[in-house]
Amino acid sequence: MTLPQAAETSASSAALSCSGLTRTFATPTGGLDILRGVNLSTYSAQVVAILGPSGSGKSTLLHLLGGLDRPSAGEIYWGGRRIDALPQRVLARERATRLGLVFQQHYLLEDLSVLENVTLPGRIRGRPDAARGEELLARVGLSKRATFLPKRLSGGERQRVAVARSLYSRPQVVLADEPTGSLDRSSAVGVYALLAQLAREEGSAVVMVTHDEGLVGDVDARYALSGGVLVPA
Numbered sequence: 001m002t003l004p005q006a007a008e009t010s011a012s013s014a015a016l017s018c019s020g021l022t023r024t025f026a027t028p029t030g031g032l033d034i035l036r037g038v039n040l041s042t043y044s045a046q047v048v049a050i051l052g053p054s055g056s057g058k059s060t061l062l063h064l065l066g067g068l069d070r071p072s073a074g075e076i077y078w079g080g081r082r083i084d085a086l087p088q089r090v091l092a093r094e095r096a097t098r099l100g101l102v103f104q105q106h107y108l109l110e111d112l113s114v115l116e117n118v119t120l121p122g123r124i125r126g127r128p129d130a131a132r133g134e135e136l137l138a139r140v141g142l143s144k145r146a147t148f149l150p151k152r153l154s155g156g157e158r159q160r161v162a163v164a165r166s167l168y169s170r171p172q173v174v175l176a177d178e179p180t181g182s183l184d185r186s187s188a189v190g191v192y193a194l195l196a197q198l199a200r201e202e203g204s205a206v207v208m209v210t211h212d213e214g215l216v217g218d219v220d221a222r223y224a225l226s227g228g229v230l231v232p233a
Ligand SMILES: Nc1ncnc2c1ncn2[C@@H]1O[C@H](COP(=O)(O)OP(=O)(O)OP(=O)(O)O)[C@@H](O)[C@H]1O
Pocket: 025, 026, 032, 034, 052, 053, 054, 055, 056, 057, 058, 059, 060, 061, 211
């Protein structure tokens, strides 16, 4: 019994952890093994970067870690709670309180103002906190855009709104999937640096993935996704 208890203890002190994570996609010609046993633990205020070329499975991994897809095998813990087999409704509730997500395409709601987009997680719970939203907008340098609709923002500004929104609920973990595709290089570097800085200040752990090593600045741990597993990079 000693070993399972030790594993549980280490999983519960991590903000997010996974072990033995595999994902196989069924195809007409057989199974496609994209992830083959990923192990990862991240802790409060720690920023982890995962590098890997296009198609290596970065988005697949983040979707699993975010509870948006189910693993073929393996375990995922959010703050010590095992989530990979939870029912969808419980998972959605846990995700809303524990996780912030920044997707490859920034999913701002076009009919809501910038401030309303940032406070969206609170609106969904029925109690948006405008002061918290304004504080985050100030920290991403967009106070003067609070009343704008997203269509009047530049690509980099939109991503900064997505970063502010991801932190709104003071999540234990922020998962960021290359939030940079449409940006020029200096804006892209800026978005990742801003996310890392704010998350550290707030005590959130960050897992960021990218195919472009140059986008990743000062991080606490750096891995490459290679052959379906994580290796130090
Ligand atoms: N639902 C699915 N069914 C079958 N194959 C899939 C599915 N989702 C992803 N894949 C395959 O898994 C591989 C990894 O995809 P993934 O999107 O995770 O890559 P990525 O590392 O995020 O790439 P990029 O840098 O281009 O975003 C790809 O070859 C893709 O075709």
